[in-house]
Amino acid sequence: MSTKLSRRDFLKMLAVLGVGIKLAPRSNTIAQDEKIIVVGAGASGLIAAYWLMDAGYDVTVLEARDRIGGRTWSDYSLAPYPIEFGAEFIHGDEAITWDVLEEVGEESLDNASGDTRIYYDASLQSPIELAFTLGMLQDPEELFGNAVFEWLNENDGDISVSGLLDLMAADDPSRFTPEFRKFIINLITNQFAGSADEIGIAGLARAYETETDGDGDFRVENGYSSIWDAVADGLDIRLNTPIAAIDWSGDSNVVTATDGTTFEADRVVITLPLGVLKSGNVAFTPQLPSEKQIAISSLGAGAVDKIILKFDEAFWEEQVAFFVTTQNSRFWWRPGFERGENEVPILTAFFSGEAAAFFETLSEDDAIQAALNDLKIMFGRDDLGDYLVEAHFIAWGTDPYSLMGYSYVPVGGLGQREILAEPIDDVLFFAGEATHTEKSSTVHGAIETGIRVAEEIMNL
Ligand SMILES: Cc1cc2nc3c(=O)[nH]c(=O)nc-3n(C[C@H](O)[C@H](O)[C@H](O)COP(=O)(O)OP(=O)(O)OC[C@H]3O[C@@H](n4cnc5c(N)ncnc54)[C@H](O)[C@@H]3O)c2cc1C
Secondary structure, three states: OOOOOOHHHHHHHHHHOOOOOOOOOHHHOOOOOOEEEEEOOOHHHHHHHHHHHHOOOEEEEEOOOOOOOOOOOEEOOOOOOOEEOOOOEEEOOOOOHHHHHHHHOOOEOOOOOOEEEEEEOOEEEOHHHHHHHOOOOOOHHHHHHHHHHHHHHHOOOOOEHHHHHHHHHHHOOOOOOHHHHHHHHHHHHHHHOOOOOOEEHHHHHHHHHOOOOOOOEEEEOOOHHHHHHHHHOOOEEEOOOOEEEEEOOOOOEEEEEOOOOEEEEOEEEEOOOHHHHHHOOOEEEOOOOHHHHHHHHHOEEEOEEEEEEEEOOOOOOOOEEEEEEOOOOEEEEOOOHHHHHHOOOEEEEEEEHHHHHHHHOOOHHHHHHHHHHHHHHHHOOOOHHHHEEEEEEEEOOOOOOOOOOEEEOEOOOOOHHHHHHOOEOOOEEEOOHHHOOOOOOOHHHHHHHHHHHHHHHHOO
16 A cells, blocks of 8 residues: 555645645735636636636636536436546546645545456457467557657657557567557547547657656546536626637727627637637637647647446446447446445446547437447447446537547647647637647646636736
């Protein structure tokens, strides 16, 4: 057992001592003579709004959906505990999300645990068995990671994930078989969204090198949505207000909703997902500068989707919580594993890139059947349909207010996140996971960009 005092333990200790860590500088709130509009009530928008309101600004948040939270969305109907339809874990015991949890009085569950089984070579195997199957006593992902750094050390420039896998297969075809390739693609592209032909290994290496948020993956006890409900308390949030246009040409900036309602502001914080920015569904007058447009078009907005299947009885081994598969559904887990006896037999499939693109071509019913078929193959059971009681397909890639799961850096795209994050003329400010140079694709990254943007405005 580790004796290291985790950030969580540290925060608990501080709470016992009555020392609160404040998310926002509450001490010297002075009314500011400025109106700020924040577009989007996801993690980044809510945190930016919270900070700015706390600093005395007149803040209004405009949100397209009938709920807050954006790509975090907890369902409370499937089980007596939340099932996450969007983001599920706090990645790392040092992520800033712990400060937010502390601030709003929420808790997390213990580190997500449980064994893993990998469907490979027509059977479910443990990671060790897989290493034997592959004839390499090394974690396949680690092996690929080593190949990434080796390639970057020996070559200038960038290459795609599939390009590197081609080279590995050419070098040692008996080891790096087509099924090994599929396995790595499923694993890597799930973390970084996008397709294996597009994701650049330079961006991948940067993400590997800058993982600085500690260890472990934790679920929020009452669901991610519970955090945002608390953060939103006291904020002026207009739901059901999709924005169609932002005019920043004059002295006053005008944000127009699709129903024609206008909102004036001194400054506008834009937290629109990269997928929405790419779609052109929000018009800018004047147009955004060309370098910003290049950043928007050249960064990748990868689809990341979930299929959630509720059964009336469990058919998996008691201690196994995660299933990685070479089937399209890619990665499955038990969202209630840490709930002990309260666990309801539910499995979540999590997939991105080409797999998400495949599922998104299907109707919801067909997508659910396709995922169920993958489980039948993995478990060697034809009768699983008999146990299915409820199913959901959450397609973030086609959701009009997301149009993506999370962002990635395509081949040659390093440096574009920095440009996406830059404010324009002290009027337009950009936050959201895609603007984080190191912690994109995460809730804690989005939170940090919300704080960054609030500080940019407060420091003007
Ligand atoms: C399936 C899935 C699983 C994930 N799992 C994890 C995980 O386990 N851990 C983790 O840390 N991260 C995870 N992530 C990533 C995480 O969810 C995101 O990085 C984060 O939530 C993004 O926050 P954001 O504020 O940048 O964007 P969003 O949450 O998308 O917020 C943007 C807001 O803008 C709104 N909007 C869009 N268009 C308009 C418009 N025209 N007008 C007004 N409002 C508009 C949207 O409705 C949304 O509320 C996951 C993502 C997905 C999709």
